[in-house]
Amino acid sequence: MKPLEGLTVVAVEQAVAAPLATARLRDAGARVIKIERDGGDFARGYDAAAKGDSSYFVWLNQGKESVVLDFKSPAGATFLKNMVARADVFVQNLAPGALERAGFGSAELRKANPRLVTCDISGYGDVPAMAGMRAYDLLVQVESGLAAISGGPNEIGRIGVSICDIGAGMTAHAAIVEALFRRQRSGEGAALEVSLFDVAAEWMAVPLVHNDFGAGPPTRQGLRHPSIAPYGVYATGDGVVTLISIQNEREWVRLCESVLERPDLPGDERFAGNNARVAHRDALDSEITAALSVLDAVTFRRRLHEHRIAFGAVNGVPELSAHPALRRRDALNTSGETVPLPDHPVKWRDEQWRTSPGAPACGRDDESLSREFGGEDGS
Numbered sequence: 001m002k003p004l005e006g007l008t009v010v011a012v013e014q015a016v017a018a019p020l021a022t023a024r025l026r027d028a029g030a031r032v033i034k035i036e037r038d039g040g041d042f043a044r045g046y047d048a049a050a051k052g053d054s055s056y057f058v059w060l061n062q063g064k065e066s067v068v069l070d071f072k073s074p075a076g077a078t079f080l081k082n083m084v085a086r087a088d089v090f091v092q093n094l095a096p097g098a099l100e101r102a103g104f105g106s107a108e109l110r111k112a113n114p115r116l117v118t119c120d121i122s123g124y125g126d127v128p129a130m131a132g133m134r135a136y137d138l139l140v141q142v143e144s145g146l147a148a149i150s151g152g153p154n155e156i157g158r159i160g161v162s163i164c165d166i167g168a169g170m171t172a173h174a175a176i177v178e179a180l181f182r183r184q185r186s187g188e189g190a191a192l193e194v195s196l197f198d199v200a201a202e203w204m205a206v207p208l209v210h211n212d213f214g215a216g217p218p219t220r221q222g223l224r225h226p227s228i229a230p231y232g233v234y235a236t237g238d239g240v241v242t243l244i245s246i247q248n249e250r251e252w253v254r255l256c257e258s259v260l261e262r263p264d265l266p267g268d269e270r271f272a273g274n275n276a277r278v279a280h281r282d283a284l285d286s287e288i289t290a291a292l293s294v295l296d297a298v299t300f301r302r303r304l305h306e307h308r309i310a311f312g313a314v315n316g317v318p319e320l321s322a323h324p325a326l327r328r329r330d331a332l333n334t335s336g337e338t339v340p341l342p343d344h345p346v347k348w349r350d351e352q353w354r355t356s357p358g359a360p361a362c363g364r365d366d367e368s369l370s371r372e373f374g375g376e377d378g379s
Contacts, residue, residue: 002029007180009033009089010080011064012071012104014041016137016162017121017196018093019060020169021176025089027344027354032064033083033369035071040362053333058359059341062331066360067369072102075374082373084109084116089176093121096131106191116189117179119172125195135196137162144200145217149207152222167199223314229277230255233314234288240297245310249273259303260291332358 007030011022019034019041026032034041043056050058070076084090090109092099099105106118123135133139138158141147146164151157172194179190201208211217223243224232230252233241246252249266256265265271265287270280277284292300304311313319320326327343336358344354 004180005029007031007088008086009091010083010087011035011090012080012092012094012099014093015043016056016060016165017168017172017194018091018119019043020166021119021121021172022064022091023060023062024169024173025176026063030089033087033365034061034064034066034360035069035080036066036362038068038070040066040068044362050333050339051337052335053339053359055339058331058333058339061359063355063357064360065365065369066363067366068363071104077103079370079374080104081112083369085113086373087113087116088180090116090118091121091172091176092119096122096126110189110191114189115183115187117176117183117192118190119176119192119194121168121172122193122195124197125193130197137165137196140164140196140200144197145204145207146200149204149218149220149226151220153220156220164196164200167203168194168196171199224281227278228274229281229284230288232285234285234292236292236295236297236300238296241314242297242301242304243312243314244304247310251309252277254307255309258307259300259309260288262287262291329354329356331356334359334361 004025007025009022009025009030009032011018011032012035013019013022014037022030022032022034041057041061043060044054046054046056049055067079069079071080084104090106092104100108106120109118110116123140124130124133138147141150141158141164144164147156147158150159172192175192175194179192183189207217218226221232225245228246231245233243235241244255246255252271253266257263269276270283271277271287301311301313303309315323328340329343331339331341333339341356348354
């Protein structure tokens with residue numbers, strides 16, 4: 001049996017954050033009814049990479065039902081009220097206040113359905129100073145300082161995926177499941193709020209503590225760790241780069257003696273302990289680079305593996321596509337064409353109940369949902 005089988009989720013959602021949260025609920029067996037504006041979720045038009053469909057939309061909307069609904073109209077408002085009255089979860093990520101003005105704020109919905117779990121996803125929550133601010137993923141990356149510690153020494157960098165949207169969706173999903181668990185025991189629903197900024201700020205805890213109480217925020221290091229050394233990329237004599245990570249002094253000694261064949265380095269006072277190595281990182285990197293100049297990548301990685309030193313190949317997306325650890329699932333776009341996506345990151349051992357029944361065309365379920373929920377009493 002699927003964990004959330006029998007539950008109904010109504011989602012007034014768009015883009016990434018809310019659709020990711022409800023996609024996880026759908027993966028676990030919940031029925032997800034996606035409310036779309038005329039023209040559909042604008043993420044449908046982000047690209048056409050998924051065999052004519054948006055890669056974002058196909059990824060985040062497998063198995064959902066789609067209905068186009070103007071909830072500001074009397075008929076649309078009745079339609080939505082009927083759905084929410086019979087729902088277990090209501091998720092929305094419209095502009096702050098949009099649903100309240102239309103009569104569908106969380107407090108009002110829960111008066112009518114006290115067992116309802118509502119989840120409002122926003123950019124900055126209800127902070128008055130940020131009222132009216134747009135909050136797309138990259139905007140939150142720069143507002144939260146996340147981009148300021150990303151990229152290389154000479155260039156600030158965007159995280160290469162919609163990390164704040166994704167983080168907010170994952171956080172919302174976890175909170176909804178917690179609320180459902182509490183409801184199972186108490187019968188009481190919940191009103192949840194998640195903001196992209198709060199998620200990003202919580203992730204920034206370590207840099208923030210360094211800024212507020214330490215020697216200052218970490219500087220941008222590219223593919224180097226700001227507070228551990230050696231932890232970064234190094235090129236061998238053939239020009240191939242490999243990322244290595246040293247986590248303790250035992251590994252540092254093994255790296256020097258058995259991989260670099262430089263048994264003198266652990267005795268160098270500049271490199272005696274992690275803090276010293278970070279303080280003398282440029283000198284450290286020069287010594288390592290010199291030792292690697294006579295090795296090729298195959299030999300270097302073989303030695304790292306033999307002596308239990310953590311390392312990774314610096315891959316691109318083409319290498320990910322062919323990676324032996326990549327698991328895939330066959331998703332379907334709105335035309336029914338197969339689009340292999342990365343599989344769900346959580347595996348239930350010995351249970352194979354996750355399916356990808358396809359992304360819905362915009363308004364595909366208008367007629368059936370209208371019959372189910374469109375009357376004055378939802379009949």
